[in-house]
Amino acid sequence: MPWELIGLTTVVFVLLAYLYIPGWDAISKLLLLDLTIAARVRLGLGLASLAMLAYVIRYLDQHRVRAGLLLSVIPAGLFLLSQVAIAVVAYRAIPAMLEPVPLWWLWALLSAFVIFAVSRRMMRSAAVAFLIITVAGSGLTNPVYVGVYDLRETEPSKEIQRIDEATEGTWVGVGSRVPTAMLLESGVEAFNGFQGAPSDEMWSLIDPASQYxxxxNRLAGVNWTPGDGEPIVSNPVGDQIEVTFDACSEFAQEHVQFVLSDAEGLDPTCLSEVDRFELPDESTLTIFEVVAP
Known part of the structure; x- marks a missing residue:
């Protein structure tokens, strides 16, 4: 029995059912699917589909078999029809959806050909078509950029690094995503960032009673906003963790030494301004030191 293919097919059906069939609360909690968002579940579908394609190629190659002409045409045709249906709906309801992919019809035809060619064991032709789709398709959707903007070369980051070298401490970035990016690239210890898995040590400091x-407890980005009292944790969307910050809170007084903020409404009662920077977008980035009330 092709257990790998059975397992991958089961995964695809489970993810499809989670996306489109209501009433899955209990099962989704058991499978931890409730800790992610639909967009990431669709990524899972894509990964499982690629694995299925690789397995089918290997299976047909090992056993020197190929599917019949009708069995090869049907799935390729169904896939092509699905792409045309999506395009028709997008054209009528959300025309902007097709703007990034003007050659969607070409990628749809080539993808349908890949399905047909794999079934018929035309592996070289399938590989060439698949290479064209992945390189050209992804290249148009995600352009290749020359160089990376190094935040460490900016004045705020240089000051962050200087302060951290002189007085090592833990930081919190409050406000937009800019403070988070600045702290990450500066290499200082911070309560911001994107967690692949939650740190028990970090969250035991933020939420010692595990109230939140x-x-x-999920794969998500961690960002901070101004608030009152001890940290309150929420999820604006499934893959984002938002935590409130009050410099006078017990958490901040015990575990935070410095704050980087571009937020309005941050209570300055327990903060001492260290430096201030005007950014090109006319916002202000301020470095604070946490002080006693």
């Missing part, structure tokens, strides 16, 4: 475990 459902909100932070």
């Amino acid at each position: 475990e459902y909100q932070w």
Whole structure:
């Protein structure tokens, strides 16, 4: 029995059912699917589909068999029809959806050909078509950029690194995604960032009673906003963790030494301004030191 293919097919059906069939609360909690978002579940579908394609290629190659002409045409045709249906709906309802992919019809035809060619064991032709789709398709959707903007070369980051070298401490970035990016690239210890898995050590400091475990026990980005009192954790969307910050809170007084903020409404009562920077977008980035009330 092709257990790998059976397992991958089961995964695809489970993910499809989670996306489109209501009433899955209990099962989704058991499978931890409730801790992600639909967009990431669709990524899972894509990964499982690629694995299925690789397995089918290997199976047909090992056993020197190929599917009949009708069995090869049907799935390729069904796939092509699905792409045309999506395009028709997008054209009528959301025309902008097709703007990034003006050659969608070409990628649809080539993808249908890949399905047909793999079934018929035309592996070289399938590989060439698949290479064209992946390189050209992804190249148009995600352009290749020359160089990377190094935040460490900016004045705020240089000051962050200087302060951290002189007085090592833990940082919190409050406000937009800019403070988070600045702290990450500066290489300082911070409560911001994107977690592949939650750190028990970090979250035991933020939420010692595990009151918000459902909100932070997930793959997500961690960002901070101004608030009152001890940290309150929420999820604006499934893959984002938002935590409130008050410099006078017990958490901040015990575990935070410096704050980088571009947020309005941050209570300055327990903060001492260290430096301030005007950014090109006319916002202000400020470095604070946490002080006693």
